[in-house]
Amino acid sequence: MMLFSLAWQSLLSRKKTAILTFLSLTISILVLISVEHIRLQTKESFNRTISGVDLIVGAPSGQLNLLLYTVFRIGSPTNNISYNSFSMLENNELVDWAIPISLGDSHQGFRVIGTNESYFKHYHYGNNQILKFEQGKAFSSLFEVVIGADVAKKLNYNLGDRIIIAHGIGRTSFSKHEQAPFTISGVLSPTGTPVDKSVHVYLSAIDAIHLPPAMLTKLVKNPTATPPATKSITAVMLGLKSKFSTFGLQRAINVHPSDRLMAILPGVAMAELWNLMSTFENLLRVIGALVLISSLFGLSTMLLASMYERKTEIAVLRVLGASPTVILFLILLEVVILVSLSIIVSFLLLTLALLGLEGWLASEFGLFLSHNIFSEELLLLIGLIFIATLFVSLFPSIEAYKNV
Amino acid sequence: MLKSAISIQNMRHQFSNTAVSFDGLTIEKWEVGIAERVFLHGYSGSGKTTLLNLLSGILVPDSGDIFVLEQKITGMSNSDRDDFRAKNIGVVFQQFNLIPYLSVLKNIELATYFAKNHHINVHNEAQQLLKKLQLPTAILSKKVSQLSVGQQQRVAIARALINRPRLLLVDEPTSSLDASARDAFMNLLMQICNTTKTALVFVSHDVGLSHYFDTHIDITALCQVSKVNVIL
Numbered sequence: 001m002m003l004f005s006l007a008w009q010s011l012l013s014r015k016k017t018a019i020l021t022f023l024s025l026t027i028s029i030l031v032l033i034s035v036e037h038i039r040l041q042t043k044e045s046f047n048r049t050i051s052g053v054d055l056i057v058g059a060p061s062g063q064l065n066l067l068l069y070t071v072f073r074i075g076s077p078t079n080n081i082s083y084n085s086f087s088m089l090e091n092n093e094l095v096d097w098a099i100p101i102s103l104g105d106s107h108q109g110f111r112v113i114g115t116n117e118s119y120f121k122h123y124h125y126g127n128n129q130i131l132k133f134e135q136g137k138a139f140s141s142l143f144e145v146v147i148g149a150d151v152a153k154k155l156n157y158n159l160g161d162r163i164i165i166a167h168g169i170g171r172t173s174f175s176k177h178e179q180a181p182f183t184i185s186g187v188l189s190p191t192g193t194p195v196d197k198s199v200h201v202y203l204s205a206i207d208a209i210h211l212p213p214a215m216l217t218k219l220v221k222n223p224t225a226t227p228p229a230t231k232s233i234t235a236v237m238l239g240l241k242s243k244f245s246t247f248g249l250q251r252a253i254n255v256h257p258s259d260r261l262m263a264i265l266p267g268v269a270m271a272e273l274w275n276l277m278s279t280f281e282n283l284l285r286v287i288g289a290l291v292l293i294s295s296l297f298g299l300s301t302m303l304l305a306s307m308y309e310r311k312t313e314i315a316v317l318r319v320l321g322a323s324p325t326v327i328l329f330l331i332l333l334e335v336v337i338l339v340s341l342s343i344i345v346s347f348l349l350l351t352l353a354l355l356g357l358e359g360w361l362a363s364e365f366g367l368f369l370s371h372n373i374f375s376e377e378l379l380l381l382i383g384l385i386f387i388a389t390l391f392v393s394l395f396p397s398i399e400a401y402k403n404v
Numbered sequence: 405m406l407k408s409a410i411s412i413q414n415m416r417h418q419f420s421n422t423a424v425s426f427d428g429l430t431i432e433k434w435e436v437g438i439a440e441r442v443f444l445h446g447y448s449g450s451g452k453t454t455l456l457n458l459l460s461g462i463l464v465p466d467s468g469d470i471f472v473l474e475q476k477i478t479g480m481s482n483s484d485r486d487d488f489r490a491k492n493i494g495v496v497f498q499q500f501n502l503i504p505y506l507s508v509l510k511n512i513e514l515a516t517y518f519a520k521n522h523h524i525n526v527h528n529e530a531q532q533l534l535k536k537l538q539l540p541t542a543i544l545s546k547k548v549s550q551l552s553v554g555q556q557q558r559v560a561i562a563r564a565l566i567n568r569p570r571l572l573l574v575d576e577p578t579s580s581l582d583a584s585a586r587d588a589f590m591n592l593l594m595q596i597c598n599t600t601k602t603a604l605v606f607v608s609h610d611v612g613l614s615h616y617f618d619t620h621i622d623i624t625a626l627c628q629v630s631k632v633n634v635i636l
Contacts, residue, residue: 006514010505013505313503313504315500316501317503319497320518320519321489322490324482
């Protein structure tokens with residue numbers, strides 16, 4: 001306790017340099033833990049995108065391509081698969097459920113997805129969470145639509161509004177399916193996944209709006225008439241009865257004779273995709289580490305400079321019976337106090353920033369960052385910061401130790 | 405019952421002032437009795453401060469033995485020597501005796517902390533010492549940097565005496581004081597050493613102070629400061 005108060009008073013006596021060092025440490029630790037927190041959260045929200053899907057089946061291309069357009073709704077499908085293949089998969093005895101996905105149209109830049117009721121029953125994200133409706137319910141007739149939370153918020157849509165779907169995926173399309181307006185039957189709750197930015201319709205509605213205008217007008221006037229049969233879809237998401245059959249079914253699908261199909265494991269494809277982003281991830285970490293190292297050198301410089309003015313002080317302590325080890329311990333104690341304060345303050349600042357910017361981050365970037373910054377990785381990082389600090393401050397302390 | 409405060413036998417210590425020449429300090433035999441008060445004088449650079457550092461155990465001689473209070477400090481481990489100094493020896497330097505950013509009380513407490521002298525009531529003892537040293541007790545809570553040099557030197561004496569050491573080593577404590585402050589300081593120091601029966605080794609180049617002491621020793625007579633030229 002005596003030594004602690006001595007170290008604290010000694011820091012106070014060098015208020016100006018101590019505060020500057022404290023600020024530089026705080027800023028660099030703040031940068032480091034912010035980068036690390038955002039990285040961890042991005043990774044988590046990335047892995048949250050889809051869950052519970054055992055296989056994704058589409059036309060043969062690359063597994064990343066298939067994953068990107070089915071799950072992330074980025075890029076465009078190269079080819080379609082026949083509807084018969086979907087029926088075949090849906091009726092396969094190993095398959096528990098199957099979600100058809102048909103892509104290609106858009107509404108004001110948001111992707112339109114043709115699917116059926118099983119999407120709302122079986123599509124999972126996060127920790128096996130199912131989609132929930134903020135308002136309304138799933139579509140029940142041909143010209144009804146369910147929109148994601150972001151779509152509703154950005155375009156200010158409510159239940160019952162009528163919207164028009166454009167052909168293609170551009171924000172300004174020249175070909176709009178204007179004869180066939182859709183009515184919003186449901187709005188989904190926010191998920192923090194690409195589902196928020198999607199517009200969902202019946203599979204057959206996609207086929208319907210591509211009918212010749214005359215036939216389409218007839219269908220719009222009489223929505224209960226049988227919709228045209230779907231000939232092809234983009235992809236199928238499968239849930240299996242038993243995980244053990246995953247590889248067997250994947251192989252069977254890949255060599256299926258009547259249609260050219262490709263089945264991928266979403267987990268494997270996600271890991272591959274994340275690996276592609278790891279260069280950027282590592283770059284961020286390196287920048288954070290460099291900022292910390294530079295401020296640690298600043299700390300070391302401050303200590304070394306203070307050693308000259310502290311020579312007499314150290315001599316006094318020696319005369320009073322303090323051993324060189326105690327002197328060394330005192331200097332390290334000062335450093336530990338300084339770094340601990342910096343860590344506490346930077347954690348507080350980060351938590352406040354996350355609380356304050358929460359709404360803005362979610363609406364501007366679709367980033368859902370947790371306020372709970374005490375993850376295992378961050379605690380490990382703090383340990384590393386302490387070790388690095390002690391290592392850096394050992395040089396000036398040993399200098400003092402030798403000179404006593 | 406202790407008889408000897410300091411005893412030195414065949415001690416030899418070399419110290420480097422510059423890279424070119426080495427000065428050596430050699431004392432064949434020196435005894436200081438318990439409660440004896442010694443005035444050690446010599447010109448600047450004659451090795452007075454080095455001798456005090458050897459006596460307090462901050463420096464260790466190259467050869468020979470030093471006994472303080474009949475304990476052989478040259479045979480102790482480094483940490484035992486630091487411990488022994490904290491408990492048994494009070495030291496006052498020429499200047500900068502106190503840690504400037506601490507209060508007077510905290511400075512005195514620090515001495516009891518390192519001496520592991522936990523059972524005493526530092527506040528009361530310090531008050532009594534300050535009274536004896538004719539300092540207002542209100543300065544206990546003041547920062548050292550707020551005191552005058554004369555006050556600081558008296559606080560240094562109080563700090564050196566708080567653990568009731570048997571030996572007090574004092575190094576030119578009056579050099580930064582004017583004549584009247586110096587005489588007041590010397591009178592107080594002598595009074596206190598009389599009442600506490602503490603052995604005192606007082607180092608100064610100012611021969612005018614010698615009348616306060618029983619024993620006068622010229623350091624050049626005590627030891628041979630030899631200049632040894634070293635071929636580099």
